[in-house]
Amino acid sequence: MDKRKKVESMDEEIQLEEAEKQEYHKPEPDLEAIFTGSQALKKAPKIYGVSTGIEGLDDLFFIVTSENGKIVKKTLGGIPAYSVMNITGVSDTGKSLMVEQFTVHQASKGNKVAFITVESPANFVVASLKLRASAMGLNFDDFQDNIILIDAASSTKIRENVPDLLATLAYVIQQYKVKFTVIDSVTGLFENKEMMARAIVRRLFNFMKKWYQTALFVSQKRSGHEELTAEAAGGYAVGHIVDGTMVLAKELIDSPFKAKMYKKEIGDIVRLFRIDGCRMSGHDTKTHFLEITETGLVKIKQPIGG
Numbered sequence: 001m002d003k004r005k006k007v008e009s010m011d012e013e014i015q016l017e018e019a020e021k022q023e024y025h026k027p028e029p030d031l032e033a034i035f036t037g038s039q040a041l042k043k044a045p046k047i048y049g050v051s052t053g054i055e056g057l058d059d060l061f062f063i064v065t066s067e068n069g070k071i072v073k074k075t076l077g078g079i080p081a082y083s084v085m086n087i088t089g090v091s092d093t094g095k096s097l098m099v100e101q102f103t104v105h106q107a108s109k110g111n112k113v114a115f116i117t118v119e120s121p122a123n124f125v126v127a128s129l130k131l132r133a134s135a136m137g138l139n140f141d142d143f144q145d146n147i148i149l150i151d152a153a154s155s156t157k158i159r160e161n162v163p164d165l166l167a168t169l170a171y172v173i174q175q176y177k178v179k180f181t182v183i184d185s186v187t188g189l190f191e192n193k194e195m196m197a198r199a200i201v202r203r204l205f206n207f208m209k210k211w212y213q214t215a216l217f218v219s220q221k222r223s224g225h226e227e228l229t230a231e232a233a234g235g236y237a238v239g240h241i242v243d244g245t246m247v248l249a250k251e252l253i254d255s256p257f258k259a260k261m262y263k264k265e266i267g268d269i270v271r272l273f274r275i276d277g278c279r280m281s282g283h284d285t286k287t288h289f290l291e292i293t294e295t296g297l298v299k300i301k302q303p304i305g306g
């Protein structure tokens, strides 16, 4: 063997040794990740509807079952239990109002709701929740402690560190027996690190599943994205991770064409709503008008075009 070849093969040997040293993990099967169909079914939750308190929304979800050999479509009367739904739209489309309404509605029924606020500090959110309650004709004092606020807007520690946030949420879920989790917004959790959007949302999603939460994640859209699509800021893939997406939009009537289409006057604003996919149940696929009342309540109205 000439000198050069010898040196090369020695190099290779050293590299191999290094690689072996680094290979601290020998591939092995993860037996806990394997289930037969029946084993998996035992752990499958029964799907039912969770009412939202948002007029016009609950009947847009349905399941199809077979009864005496006949296929029947039944409304769920809410979003599917144990689903993680993404609510997306540009600024001022009613996302926060919607999740606040949901929170108040469920809390008023005696259920515990964890509300992770990322943009607005807890004292502001609670004031808003109280307004939502009175607009809904409910007395906030009767159920205020069914809502557990986690203030990630004020705590940098939990806003910038997902494991800390999830440890806080796990504590809250256990301590208060929480069934519903709201995050307003997940976008705030990956500010300045939009590359991480997918990984963060995936982690949040897996956590919600592990703890059997029915969850609403708000995500913000940049106005550059097409209005009624599910493409959320930085989270092009958020929609692929979660179980379903609801898209909120607003449009300025700035042409006779739009005025005719929406039966509105030029200069008006129309608000629109659409369910962009739901993995866990059937759903309405039309684009609907959305209304925000003067008292700040979101209502889903008739489909555009009747």
Ligand SMILES: Nc1ncnc2c1ncn2[C@@H]1O[C@H](COP(=O)(O)OP(=O)(O)OP(=O)(O)O)[C@@H](O)[C@H]1O
Pocket: 089, 090, 091, 092, 093, 094, 095, 096, 097, 098, 220, 292, 293, 294, 295, 296, 297
């Ligand atoms: N009483 C009210 N209280 C609050 N908002 C109201 C009320 N009445 C009407 N609105 C409308 O609702 C909009 C607020 O919607 P919301 O705060 O839910 O927006 P958002 O989609 O969460 O926006 P962002 O992405 O900026 O957080 C306001 O811009 C306003 O036009």
Ligand SMILES: [Mg+2]
Pocket: 095, 096, 097, 184
């Ligand atoms: Mg908001």
